[in-house]
Amino acid sequence: MSPALYIFAKAPIAGTVKTRLQPTYTAAQAAEIAVLLIRETVALAAANWDGPVYLATTPDTSHALFAELAARHVVTLRAQHGADLGARMHEAIAHGVAHHGAAAVIGCDVPHCPAQVLREAAARLARGRAVLGPSSDGGYYLIGLCQPRNELFTDIAWGGADVYATTLARARALGLEFETLPVLRDIDAPDDLRAVAPSFPPLRRFTL
Numbered sequence: 001m002s003p004a005l006y007i008f009a010k011a012p013i014a015g016t017v018k019t020r021l022q023p024t025y026t027a028a029q030a031a032e033i034a035v036l037l038i039r040e041t042v043a044l045a046a047a048n049w050d051g052p053v054y055l056a057t058t059p060d061t062s063h064a065l066f067a068e069l070a071a072r073h074v075v076t077l078r079a080q081h082g083a084d085l086g087a088r089m090h091e092a093i094a095h096g097v098a099h100h101g102a103a104a105v106i107g108c109d110v111p112h113c114p115a116q117v118l119r120e121a122a123a124r125l126a127r128g129r130a131v132l133g134p135s136s137d138g139g140y141y142l143i144g145l146c147q148p149r150n151e152l153f154t155d156i157a158w159g160g161a162d163v164y165a166t167t168l169a170r171a172r173a174l175g176l177e178f179e180t181l182p183v184l185r186d187i188d189a190p191d192d193l194r195a196v197a198p199s200f201p202p203l204r205r206f207t208l
Contacts, residue, residue: 002051
């Protein structure tokens with residue numbers, strides 16, 4: 001079976017998404033940026049992931065953007081399930097492993113991820129290797145596993161600067177070895193957007 005990819009996306013409702021972009025950008029602009037990031041991530045994954053792709057959404061699947069993307073691309077809508085981010089990621093991984101043999105979760109903050117990185121992550125998972133993509137802020141943008149390991153997702157200070165290091169330490173304690181993907185910069189704050197935009201044209205209109 002081919003590994004599954006779960007794209008984690010939050011409904012792009014003004015005032016609830018990309019709040020770290022404010023006040024440089026208005027709540028409406030931040031939501032518009034969120035829409036772009038989701039669109040670009042889904043298009044990237046649909047074109048380059050060798051396996052099933054799920055758009056895993058919160059708080060539910062009802063936002064019009066999600067239905068539009070599911071109709072346009074070969075992706076399956078699925079709601080996120082769990083009390084916090086870690087629980088939701090673990091649940092998605094467990095679902096993917098049960099149905100497809102291996103699974104990865106990626107956020108929508110790295111639509112500039114090179115296509116080859118996604119293809120390589122899928123290939124490594126298909127060979128039975130766990131993969132982890134570090135972000136420059138100390139977190140990670142992609143995690144892929146061949147077995148669900150709840151220990152990697154519990155009691156983590158999500159959004160903190162030591163998420164990646166903590167995950168690696170937990171993995172070592174479990175006897176699990178990750179193959180590391182290239183470091184990428186998450187688009188969270190205005191400085192991130194300005195840093196990524198020169199090499200990622202879809203973002204440039206937000207830096208004018």
